[in-house]
């Protein structure tokens with residue numbers, strides 16, 4: 001294979017070496033640098049994956065996440081998943097477990113969870129897929145990775161406490177009463193009082 005130019009670096013491991021890695025022993029301590037077939041590519045992936053998982057553990061309860069991914073009991077009750085075929089909550093949870101956090105934060109589908117609490121109410125484990133999406137969305141906003149439309153909505157909500165600006169001409173045409181003040185000022189004053 002090498003003579004024909006194929007990359008050929010399939011490393012061979014003893015089971016105990018893999019066990020050692022999983023227990024947190026460093027490749028050097030395990031003597032993996034002495035392998036005849038270099039394990040560098042595998043070790044690079046391993047270390048990348050380990051740091052991704054450390055990051056995941058910082059934000060998520062891994063044990064609950066794994067239980068939820070195996071359970072899948074409420075997936076067919078999620079109104080968003082039923083109406084938006086591209087939104088597959090458990091596929092997203094699977095990707096969280098694979099450590100693909102950065103890629104997920106850019107995914108528009110995470111915003112399809114409307115936080116309706118259905119999964120929370122149905123969950124016998126008192127978990128709820130919603131928790132995962134709330135964290136993903138929060139991180140996406142914090143890291144400036146939310147879709148433009150969402151950013152605009154968040155900005156409009158922060159400024160006016162509405163998700164959109166009432167359109168006076170349209171309201172007039174539809175003979176709707178003038179929109180009431182949003183109560184934003186009172187809300188801000190309340191927040192200030194809580195902070196004090």
Ligand code: SF4
Pocket residue numbers: 077078079080081089112113114115116117118119120128129130133
């Ligand atoms: S909270 Fe989100 S994930 Fe849970 S059922 Fe509602 S839309 Fe689906």
Ligand code: SF4
Pocket residue numbers: 067068069071072073074075119120122123124125126127128129
């Ligand atoms: S949220 Fe609860 S009921 Fe739904 S899949 Fe996860 S563990 Fe199962």
